[in-house]
Amino acid sequence: MPGLQERIAVITGAGRGLGAALAVSLAEAKCNLVLCGRNPGALERVAEAVFQRVGRRPVCIAVDLADSGSVQHAVEAISRLHGHVDLLVNNGAMWLEARDEPYTAEEVLGVVNSAVTGTYLFTQGLLPMLRQSNHPDIVTIGSTSGLPNAPLDNVAVPFYAAKRAQAAIADGLQQMLSGTPVRSIAIHPPNLDDIQPGEPEWDAVAGRAKGTRGTNRDVVEAVLFAVTRPRHITLSIVMDTADGGRFPPGGG
Numbered sequence: 001m002p003g004l005q006e007r008i009a010v011i012t013g014a015g016r017g018l019g020a021a022l023a024v025s026l027a028e029a030k031c032n033l034v035l036c037g038r039n040p041g042a043l044e045r046v047a048e049a050v051f052q053r054v055g056r057r058p059v060c061i062a063v064d065l066a067d068s069g070s071v072q073h074a075v076e077a078i079s080r081l082h083g084h085v086d087l088l089v090n091n092g093a094m095w096l097e098a099r100d101e102p103y104t105a106e107e108v109l110g111v112v113n114s115a116v117t118g119t120y121l122f123t124q125g126l127l128p129m130l131r132q133s134n135h136p137d138i139v140t141i142g143s144t145s146g147l148p149n150a151p152l153d154n155v156a157v158p159f160y161a162a163k164r165a166q167a168a169i170a171d172g173l174q175q176m177l178s179g180t181p182v183r184s185i186a187i188h189p190p191n192l193d194d195i196q197p198g199e200p201e202w203d204a205v206a207g208r209a210k211g212t213r214g215t216n217r218d219v220v221e222a223v224l225f226a227v228t229r230p231r232h233i234t235l236s237i238v239m240d241t242a243d244g245g246r247f248p249p250g251g252g
Contacts, residue, residue, distance in 0.1 A: 008034070008084065010078060012063070012092030014033075014036055014046055018220075021195070023047075033059070034085075035060045047060050059081060065114040066118055071121045086136060086137070095111075096156040096158055111162050112158060115163060131181075139223055141187050146160075147188060150246055151246065174234060174236075181231070185227065188238045188239060190214050191213060192216055192218075195216055210242065211242040
């Protein structure tokens with residue numbers, strides 16, 4: 001994609017799902033990738049998939065966003081690799097579904113610390129490297145669950161609250177970085193179908209009818225659109241669908 005060639009892009013939560021789709025798509029746009037996530041084996045599988053498609057292997061760095069020490073180690077590892085970062089995609093978060101049984105303290109802390117504490121500390125740690133870029137962007141992948149007055153739907157209250165805080169981080173960074181070259185972009189997707197580049201479903205997305213669920217490809221395309229806008233434009237994008245979004249049929 002024009003404008004992204006040779007940019008250094010760091011993606012959290014890159015071992016599966018949306019993070020993996022972002023990795024392949026940004027590699028196809030000729031970015032140099034640093035893939036971050038909790039599972040080293042999953043990261044290596046994504047890196048191999050990227051290599052098979054574009055002939056360049058991303059760097060993989062294990063990081064647990066719920067662990068501040070792990071976050072610091074990852075920041076230090078990235079700083080040893082590169083003198084700057086052009087694009088940080090804050091995609092990593094822990095999912096927690098609604099249920100009748102109480103949540104353990106570990107589950108609650110994991111969800112909140114990964115989406116909020118870890119996201120902020122990771123961004124703060126990489127900010128000096130972003131400031132060294134000529135076109136620095138921070139993209140936070142939030143959720144429609146994190147928007148005001150969003151229905152709880154099938155998510156746990158800790159996840160709901162963490163995504164609300166993550167949206168506040170993106171908004172706060174935009175205000176804090178006003179007057180600097182760094183943009184803070186927010187993308188808020190609904191529930192998604194997990195599809196990957198190269199799958200038949202990926203190519204069929206353009207033919208989906210209104211009322212069907214969103215997909216990883218929709219979010220990838222929103223990210224690519226946002227980061228290729230002229231530098232004076234900063235976007236916050238809310239993506240919605242009737243199936244899995246904020247406004248389901250019947251309003252329930």
